[in-house]
Amino acid sequence: MTIYCSNCGNPNVEGDVFCRNCGKPLNPATAYSAGAPQTIVLQEPAPHTSGLSIAALVLGLLGIWPLAIIFGGIGISHTKPGRNVSGRGMAIAGLVLGIVVGLLYIGLFTWAFIAGFTHSSFPFTGGSSV
Numbered sequence: 644m645t646i647y648c649s650n651c652g653n654p655n656v657e658g659d660v661f662c663r664n665c666g667k668p669l670n671p672a673t674a675y676s677a678g679a680p681q682t683i684v685l686q687e688p689a690p691h692t693s694g695l696s697i698a699a700l701v702l703g704l705l706g707i708w709p710l711a712i713i714f715g716g717i718g719i720s721h722t723k724p725g726r727n728v729s730g731r732g733m734a735i736a737g738l739v740l741g742i743v744v745g746l747l748y749i750g751l752f753t754w755a756f757i758a759g760f761t762h763s764s765f766p767f768t769g770g771s772s773v
């Protein structure tokens with residue numbers, strides 16, 4: 644079966660998508676489906692990562708826990724679902740890190756405080772050495 648080009652009248656073999664003479668699509672419907680697929684990707688604009696979340700995670704890793712908790716809390720509120728801002732995981736990680744490190748600090752401080760009472764030679768409790 645011969646397919647004649649609607650543009651130039653050139654006879655083409657069945658199965659040809661484009662005219663062998665002028666290159667026009669012989670059948671636009673099949674041409675577009677068989678030829679280069681037109682990938683129509685409907686997607687939202689690429690979400691940007693919350694800088695606060697990154698800051699929270701970095702601060703948490705650095706052990707600057709009060710700021711990590713603050714930035715993590717703000718970062719979580721900034722990365723609510725539907726706001727097209729990624730980095731919620733990092734914000735949570737920073738917040739958790741900040742809390743864990745903070746508890747460690749408080750624990751160490753408490754331990755040192757108690758140790759100061761139990762050991763009279765503890766340097767921070769020498770009330771007479773000022």
Ligand SMILES: [Zn+2]
Nearest residue numbers: 648651662665
């Ligand atoms: Zn043609």
